[in-house]
Amino acid sequence: MVHLQNGPLLNFTLEEFATRLQKTQTAMEKAQIDTLVICDPSNMHWLTGYDGWSFYVHQCVIVPAQGEPIWYGRGIDVNGARHRTWLSEDNIVEYPDNYVMSTERHPMDFLAEMLISKGLSSGVIGVEMDNYYYSAAAHASLVNNLPNATLKDCRSLVNWQRTVKSPQELEYMRNAGRIVEAMHARIRANVRPGLPKYELVAEIYDASLRGVKGIGGDYPAIVPMLPSGVEASASHLTWDEREFKTGEGTFFEIAGCYRRYHCPLSRTMYMGKPEPKFLEAEKAVLEGLEAGLEKARPGNVCEDIANAFFTVLKKHGIDKDSRAGYPIGVSYPPDWGERTMSLRPGDKNVLKPNMTFHFMPGLWLDDWGLEITESIVITEAGPEFLSNVPRELFIVD
Numbered sequence: 001m002v003h004l005q006n007g008p009l010l011n012f013t014l015e016e017f018a019t020r021l022q023k024t025q026t027a028m029e030k031a032q033i034d035t036l037v038i039c040d041p042s043n044m045h046w047l048t049g050y051d052g053w054s055f056y057v058h059q060c061v062i063v064p065a066q067g068e069p070i071w072y073g074r075g076i077d078v079n080g081a082r083h084r085t086w087l088s089e090d091n092i093v094e095y096p097d098n099y100v101m102s103t104e105r106h107p108m109d110f111l112a113e114m115l116i117s118k119g120l121s122s123g124v125i126g127v128e129m130d131n132y133y134y135s136a137a138a139h140a141s142l143v144n145n146l147p148n149a150t151l152k153d154c155r156s157l158v159n160w161q162r163t164v165k166s167p168q169e170l171e172y173m174r175n176a177g178r179i180v181e182a183m184h185a186r187i188r189a190n191v192r193p194g195l196p197k198y199e200l201v202a203e204i205y206d207a208s209l210r211g212v213k214g215i216g217g218d219y220p221a222i223v224p225m226l227p228s229g230v231e232a233s234a235s236h237l238t239w240d241e242r243e244f245k246t247g248e249g250t251f252f253e254i255a256g257c258y259r260r261y262h263c264p265l266s267r268t269m270y271m272g273k274p275e276p277k278f279l280e281a282e283k284a285v286l287e288g289l290e291a292g293l294e295k296a297r298p299g300n301v302c303e304d305i306a307n308a309f310f311t312v313l314k315k316h317g318i319d320k321d322s323r324a325g326y327p328i329g330v331s332y333p334p335d336w337g338e339r340t341m342s343l344r345p346g347d348k349n350v351l352k353p354n355m356t357f358h359f360m361p362g363l364w365l366d367d368w369g370l371e372i373t374e375s376i377v378i379t380e381a382g383p384e385f386l387s388n389v390p391r392e393l394f395i396v397d
Helices: 014-030 041-048 075-084 107-117 136-145 157-161 167-190 197-210 229-233 276-294 302-315
Strands: 035-038 060-064 070-074 092-095 123-127 149-153 249-258 261-271 325-327 356-359 374-377 393-396
Touching: 014 041, 014 060, 014 157, 035 041, 035 157, 041 060, 041 157, 070 075, 070 107, 075 092, 092 107, 107 136, 123 136, 136 149, 167 197, 167 249, 167 261, 167 374, 197 249, 229 249, 261 276, 261 374, 276 302, 276 356, 276 374, 276 393
Parallel strands: 035 123, 070 092, 123 149, 261 393
Antiparallel strands: 035 060, 060 070, 249 261, 325 356, 356 374
16 A cells, blocks of 8 residues: 555555546547546546545546546545545535435535536536436436536446556455455355355355455455355345255355455355256356457457357357456446446457456356356466366365
8 A cells, every 4th residue: 555645545656546547538538528527436446546435425536638636525525535535635625414315405516516616617528327326316417507518428438447457456356366265265164054144144254354364355346146046047146044955056156355456256056966957057167168268368359258158158058148257346336347348249349468357157047057257367378367266066065
């Protein structure tokens, strides 16, 4: 961590933040954007270092065409911005608390007044239209209060600047990989017939936060998902008080997280003697993973990985109509993906060194499911694996 003298605690150097800002402002110029309003906490963090559980209220970072960004948020969160961003005091702006969850006024009303006062209220203003944190009411407020501006959808402009990771980002993701290894080891050490699921989830959380060898864990953007039996045909179920049973398969979709950087990794467990369909699916998925990983090289495109995987699945008589992966990195709830590229047919985005992906070829069939995945870094020598967990169907006798 970088602790500036008498100043904030940051996860990256000022030079790295300056590079990120330059990339963003260059992309703004290319898109003919005069001012950018960023509400995604992942993008806010990437640009400024801000890290706080304040995204349940309206907040944002304003990026002008030139110069330093502005952090904008609730008054009680201002000290968080002082302690966890590199921004100057003049560029940390608060709104009064009577704007919070009010039916009479909206925080974006106050933001509009601030933009007018700073001469940023005209021209083209980019907003993240298809984003979890930018509401319809927020957009309506800006439209109503900024009559001299044209609001333009820039939903992923900053996300695209994040796709190629810096050496420090990769180091954080490798640390997250060590943590997810410990999480899977804890699962294997504790799971047994008759164990209530919530008991195992407590172990998973304990491992995720205790970390390994002095590397403390952070909270992941998604909670553990571990459906069993017929419920494993659904991709995003969590847990309850029911017990693990012999004769059922369970997949564990979890991630290690370190300083907001993620390494997701899924494995599947079968309790008892596996049904033939599980062993056949394991064979197909492992063969397909190897085929896809062979294509995970700079110069290829996203669909090359997916097509290689899907070709193997078809050979084994398995149809899958969902994508096989997505980019990963810094993130906040409710998603650890970067929401840019997809590993699926038709995605022609070119793979570049130091891009990071969750190669996630999950199978969710009529009455069961199986997940065996890898998180990887694209390198000239082939994919680097961010974690090392046996790539197999885990059988509990």
